[in-house]
Amino acid sequence: MKHYEYIIIGFGKGGKTLAADLAARGKTVAMIEKSNEMYGGTCINIACIPTKLLIHHAKKDSQLKNEKSEYYRSAIEDKNKTIAALREKNYKTLADQDTVMVYTAEASFVGTNQVRLKSTEETLDLTADYFIINTGSEPVIPPIDGLKEADHVYTSTELQQVAELPEKLIIVGGGYIGLEFAVMYANFGSEIIVIDSASDFMENDDRDIAEEVLKVMQDKGISVVHGSKATAVSNHESGGIEVTLEFDKGKELTETASALLLATGRKPYTEGLELAKAGVEVDDNGAIIVDDYLRTSNRQIWALGDVNGGPQFTYISLDDYRIVRDQILTGGSYSLAKRKNVPYSVFIEPVLSHVGLNEKMAQEQNINYVVATMPAANIPRTKINNQPNGLLKALVDPETKRILGCTLFSAESSEMINTVRVAMEADLPYTFLRDNIFTHPTMSEGLNDLFKKFDGKLA
Ligand SMILES: Cc1cc2nc3c(=O)[nH]c(=O)nc-3n(C[C@H](O)[C@H](O)[C@H](O)COP(=O)(O)OP(=O)(O)OC[C@H]3O[C@@H](n4cnc5c(N)ncnc54)[C@H](O)[C@@H]3O)c2cc1C
Numbered sequence: 001m002k003h004y005e006y007i008i009i010g011f012g013k014g015g016k017t018l019a020a021d022l023a024a025r026g027k028t029v030a031m032i033e034k035s036n037e038m039y040g041g042t043c044i045n046i047a048c049i050p051t052k053l054l055i056h057h058a059k060k061d062s063q064l065k066n067e068k069s070e071y072y073r074s075a076i077e078d079k080n081k082t083i084a085a086l087r088e089k090n091y092k093t094l095a096d097q098d099t100v101m102v103y104t105a106e107a108s109f110v111g112t113n114q115v116r117l118k119s120t121e122e123t124l125d126l127t128a129d130y131f132i133i134n135t136g137s138e139p140v141i142p143p144i145d146g147l148k149e150a151d152h153v154y155t156s157t158e159l160q161q162v163a164e165l166p167e168k169l170i171i172v173g174g175g176y177i178g179l180e181f182a183v184m185y186a187n188f189g190s191e192i193i194v195i196d197s198a199s200d201f202m203e204n205d206d207r208d209i210a211e212e213v214l215k216v217m218q219d220k221g222i223s224v225v226h227g228s229k230a231t232a233v234s235n236h237e238s239g240g241i242e243v244t245l246e247f248d249k250g251k252e253l254t255e256t257a258s259a260l261l262l263a264t265g266r267k268p269y270t271e272g273l274e275l276a277k278a279g280v281e282v283d284d285n286g287a288i289i290v291d292d293y294l295r296t297s298n299r300q301i302w303a304l305g306d307v308n309g310g311p312q313f314t315y316i317s318l319d320d321y322r323i324v325r326d327q328i329l330t331g332g333s334y335s336l337a338k339r340k341n342v343p344y345s346v347f348i349e350p351v352l353s354h355v356g357l358n359e360k361m362a363q364e365q366n367i368n369y370v371v372a373t374m375p376a377a378n379i380p381r382t383k384i385n386n387q388p389n390g391l392l393k394a395l396v397d398p399e400t401k402r403i404l405g406c407t408l409f410s411a412e413s414s415e416m417i418n419t420v421r422v423a424m425e426a427d428l429p430y431t432f433l434r435d436n437i438f439t440h441p442t443m444s445e446g447l448n449d450l451f452k453k454f455d456g457k458l459a
């Protein structure tokens with residue numbers, strides 16, 4: 001039976017980065033990926049890269065979109081071409097290493113140090129000294145009557161494969177995927193309804209930010225219904241689908257549409273791994289239980305990325321890699337306990353980015369704060385970009401003058417938020433961003449003005 005020093009299950013961000021590092025040090029590695037359509041993992045094949053490329057295409061000059069169906073089809077074709085090239089590059093990056101073997105097969109544990117690989121051609125057992133599980137997540141499918149029988153019901157992965165632009169799209173779930181797809185398909189020319197079961201739109205965000213986002217979405221013609229669930233779907237005689245929505249505890253409404261997108265969250269993917277045979281425990285949500293060093297209940301096995309139940313972002317899978325790399329290769333001591341201020345960007349229009357606390361969280365945690373807000377339109381660059389929508393907001397600790405959190409709903413906020421995080425991580429006072437030299441005319445210089453607003457508010 002073939003033996004490796006390391007076996008990595010799943011070609012995700014953390015695992016592939018670790019595999020390359022291990023190979024560079026001459027370690028023997030087996031990378032096991034169950035699908036030849038997924039080399040490089042979720043991000044490059046069905047998530048971040050393809051969706052942001054489609055969002056980019058959707059934003060382009062509307063004159064190009066006279067024939068919106070044709071335009072959409074060509075955007076999907078371009079997306080497919082781009083990710084095929086990325087996939088090949090990712091495959092070669094590992095497969096070309098002398099000490100790495102990429103297996104295209106589904107892995108499951110048969111013992112504490114042994115996995116079984118099943119592909120269409122063969123079944124093969126491998127052993128290793130150490131294992132890294134990096135198998136990602138899968139969509140949560142809500143209980144909706146008629147789902148199995150209805151056509152035109154898609155997850156985000158499936159909808160990206162459909163080259164026909166839906167004339168009208170109902171999106172169940174108003175989280176990251178729901179909002180990004182709503183804006184993207186509205187820009188491609190679809191009519192959009194977003195329904196979410198939460199009682200408030202973007203219920204975890206501050207109301208001023210949520211209201212600003214809602215206003216911008218509605219100005220695009222997107223309808224948002226919160227406190228509502230899809231309870232039943234069926235094929236409609238028009239060729240589309242009929243969706244029954246429940247709202248206000250028991251009231252019902254029927255909508256027809258060309259397609260339905262399910263975007264109600266994602267859960268750790270461990271199906272078929274037979275974790276119990278390796279002594280690896282999972283929690284009630286199906287996430288692999290890990291300690292601060294991402295070690296599972298089997299000390300020879302680590303779990304990285306979405307599968308360990310942490311925040312579901314590619315850059316968190318990469319940060320998980322840093323934790324394991326430190327233990328295996330570089331003798332560092334990075335751990336989950338040291339990870340703070342995880343930022344995020346939701347790629348709507350303008351982009352919504354956040355780091356640290358918002359007012360809601362500060363109040364819930366009884367943390368003293370001073371707040372400042374500023375319309376994005378105050379930033380000169382927005383006159384050039386013609387992107388005046390949005391609101392910037394920051395919280396500062398009145399005692400220490402440190403930044404507690406920041407929400408930027410503005411053009412280019414996905415770049416700006418990283419600057420704010422650096423200031424927070426470096427434990428710099430808010431005056432650092434107030435007085436930092438930013439080039440002009442840029443969106444970043446808006447941070448000077450946002451943080452200047454604290455001057456009169458802080459003793
Ligand atoms: C539509 C969408 C858009 C997103 N946009 C963003 C974004 O803009 N920015 C961002 O940071 N995050 C985004 N995310 C989240 C991000 O894609 C994930 O958090 C990230 O890709 C998870 O990476 P991972 O390392 O956990 O594993 P993955 O990249 O998910 O890799 C897991 C791999 O394991 C394989 N696998 C599973 N089981 C087995 C098995 N038994 N044997 C062999 N192989 C197996 C799978 O086929 C898969 O290739 C998005 C997600 C979605 C769905």
Ligand SMILES: NC(=O)c1ccc[n+]([C@@H]2O[C@H](COP(=O)([O-])OP(=O)(O)OC[C@H]3O[C@@H](n4cnc5c(N)ncnc54)[C@H](O)[C@@H]3O)[C@@H](O)[C@H]2O)c1
Binds near residue numbers: 174263313346
């Ligand atoms: N830009 C990014 O970084 C990005 C983009 C897309 C996805 N992602 C990642 O992918 C993950 C999954 O995204 P997502 O949008 O599926 O999940 P999510 O958790 O962000 O949002 C799910 C939404 O669905 C709603 N919901 C749940 N059940 C429902 C039901 N039965 N009916 C109606 N609404 C319901 C919830 O209230 C919530 O608002 C995210 O957690 C995120 O980490 C990140």
